[in-house]
Amino acid sequence: MDLTGKVALVTGGNGGLGQRICHALARHGVHVAVVYARSREQAEGVAAELAAQHGIEAAAFACDLEDGAAAEVAVAAVLERFGRLDILVNDAAFNIAIPFADLDTLTVELWEKMMAINLTGPFRLIKAAAPHLKVHGEGRVVNISSVAGLGPSGSSVAYAVSKAGLIHLTRCMAVALAPKVLVNCVAPGLLEGTRATANLPADLVARSAAGAVLGKAADKDDCADMVVAMCRTTTMTGQTVVIDSGRVFH
Template sequence: MDLKGKVALVTGGNGGLGQRICHALAREGAHIGVMYAQSREQAEGVAREIASQYQVNAAAFGCDITDKAAVERLVADVRARFGALDILINDAAYNKSIPFPDLDNLTEEVWDKIMAVNLTGPMRLTKAVAPVMKAQGSGRIVNIASVAGLGPTGSSIAYAVSKAGLIHLTKCMAVALAPETLVNCVAPGLLEGTRATANLRPEQVTLSASSSLLKKAADKDDCADMVVTMCRTETMTGQTVVIDSGRTFH
């Protein structure tokens, strides 16, 4: 799919990886909706920078993706602002560092919040954009999971399970939305300079980098470039690509 003139909605677009994804898509000529949960000023700054640098349209949209009505309003607002919605990037996520053996602190409240943001939110957004993309005759959805979804690793059991669910949701939605809409997934390893990494214990960060074949963190721009590839593809759907400097093989 030629991305020039297409409209992309990036959830968590003001985050460390989200900003790179917004820039990568705008560089290809896509108009960008930068969705944020709380940081309105930062998201608006990202939108202004993108519009100025790439001469595309960009705007910030606030949304609580755990709220079904808010998600439906978001999709309507993006379409009203840009006239279409061709691409959805599910990048918004939440984590809390809880060692796996510490089951006492893995409360139902923590579990519910992580699942609501990391798994139910993308499902809700996908359902909201699906009829729009079907009516347009084409669409692309890219989910941002984690290598924690491929093995018992990560900041907590809840986070790992939520990302495993997102990877499988990718496969299931690829089946459900074919042939008009292609659904794929990027599973990054450790990324420096993100909110998710900031919530990790220091020893987790050190171990993740040192135990990789390349002895370094994954690159946010590599992840953003893979998102662009998944938006441009005409023949890949239901797939998850790992970018983690060589720690996980699946």
């Protein structure tokens, strides 16, 4: 599918992976709504860079995924600015390292924060965006999960469960929104240069990279290119693709 002139809403668009996704889409002629939670100046800088480098329209929009009303407000703002919405990329996430056995540190408050941002937030955005994604019959949703969602691993129990939920939400929404909207998922392994990785202990990062058969972290551009492929496809839906330099085989 030709993406020229489509409009994408990318949550976490000012983050390490989010910026790569925004640029990958913009290179294919997609206008981009760079959605941020708190870093307004950074998001506006990303939008300006996208417009200057790729000749597309881009703008920054606020959306705090812990706020139950924020998803509908953000979608409405994007529609007012661009007049349409074709692609939703749920990239924003919250991550904090807590050993699985340390259930005392994994408070209910932290659990609820991770669920709100990593799982409930994407659900709210999909619900808010769905009627608009269906308008032209070529809507796309791409969720960014993690290999932590495929097995009992990762930075914490809450993070792993939230990402597992996002993978299954992808499958369920693929059924719910077919045939006008295709829903797929990218599950990266360790990514260097992201805020999520910056929150992890150095020894955990080193072990994750060394544990891959390729002996290195996953590539952010590979993940971004897969997002584009999932937006261009016309026959793939409900699928999760792992990009992790060979750590998890599913």
